[in-house]
Amino acid sequence: MRINYNLDALRALIELHRAQSFVQAARQLHITQPALTRRLQLLEEAVGGRLVDRTTRSVAFTTLGEWLVGRVAEQVAGLDQHLLAASRMARGETGSVQFACLTTVAYAIAPEVIARFHHRYPQVRVTVLDDTGQRVIESVGSGRAEFGVGLWSDELHGMEADVIGEDPFVLAMSPEHALARRRRIRWQELASEKVVALRPTSANRRQIDAVLDAHGIAPPWFDEVEHLSSLLGWLHAGHGIGVIPRLAMRTAEARSLRCVPLVEPDIHRRIALLKRRGATLGGPTQGLWDLFRQALAQRAT
Known part of the structure; x- marks a missing residue:
């Protein structure tokens, strides 16, 4: 009753x-x-x-x-x-926000965004699930993250994506490398180079391979590593050259490196803010979303 x-x-x-x-x-x-x-x-x-x-x-x-x-x-x-x-x-007077974020964005852009967020919401705690693009999607889809800063793809089922801008892939190397003085490099010119690559498990690698295949260009990969941080470490030590997202050049490991634009074709990844379809973001969470949108729009091409 x-x-x-x-x-x-x-x-x-x-x-x-x-x-x-x-x-x-x-x-x-x-x-x-x-x-x-x-x-x-x-x-x-x-x-x-x-x-x-x-x-x-x-x-x-x-x-x-x-x-x-x-x-x-x-x-x-x-x-x-x-x-x-x-x-x-x-009202954002207390509470917490948990979001997922690409590691490169978490390193290059998130610090200034979080600083601005804490200025607006000083008592709201932030947890960042920084990881690969695929795991950002998984965190948002499972509900572990309220939203994500990730990559747009055709696999965003059940999600809403707000594409902010493009992050081009560039060729990175030590300043002493012969190619470091070039203003741009065509993909086909890398055929004779020993290019260090991320393994095929990387979404970046799969995207690049698909575009090169569509243009009839053989991938120039020689050595392979699992993580971007490892790749940057190899390049910092002067071991070969590597293709990385331009945002990665903002990391500490990459600051001593030189990068050259890669052309014919131009390949870029699309940075997007992700959330579950129909999800409503609370006041502080929406505020953090908006701050990321503003910062990414300023940085992305």
Whole structure:
């Protein structure tokens, strides 16, 4: 059996018990005395018994009324506190945001974005799930991340993607390498070079291979590594040349390297903000989304 009751009626009962006065209780609730009486009547009708004996001089709670107040006062107070906390979270006064992000973006752009976010929301904690493009998609899709800064692809099922800009692939190498003085390099010119590549498990590698294949160009890969950080370490040590996203040149490992644009064809990855289809982002989370959108639009081509 379900009882239909009004939460305001419960609050009226609790406040009357505290004030022991219809006048004071109505004033505290910012309602009229007839409105207070009506709320109590509705609650009595819902439970099927009298809760308060009304007299001209005093307020007398029945045994049932005392029992009910004793059982619900603490719960209603707790509910009010939870609603207040939810309101503070919605306004960005407290709470947390968890989002997924490409490692290169997390390194190159996220620090300034998070700094601006904390200036606006100083009490909201941030957790970054920085990983590969595929794992960013998985984190958003599974709900681990409220949104993601990732790559647009045809595999974004059940998601909304806001494509911000393009991050071109460039050829990176030590400043002493002969190709470092070039203004641009055609992909076909790499056929005679020993190019260090990410393994085929990388979304970047798969994208590049697909575009080169469509243009009838043989991939120039020689050595392979699993992670971009390893590739940058090899290049920093002077071992070969490598193809990396231009944003990766902002990392500490890449700052000593030179990069040259790769052309014919121009290949780039599309940076996008991702969220589950139909998902509503809360106030601070939407704020962080907007800050990333602004920063990416300024940095991407």
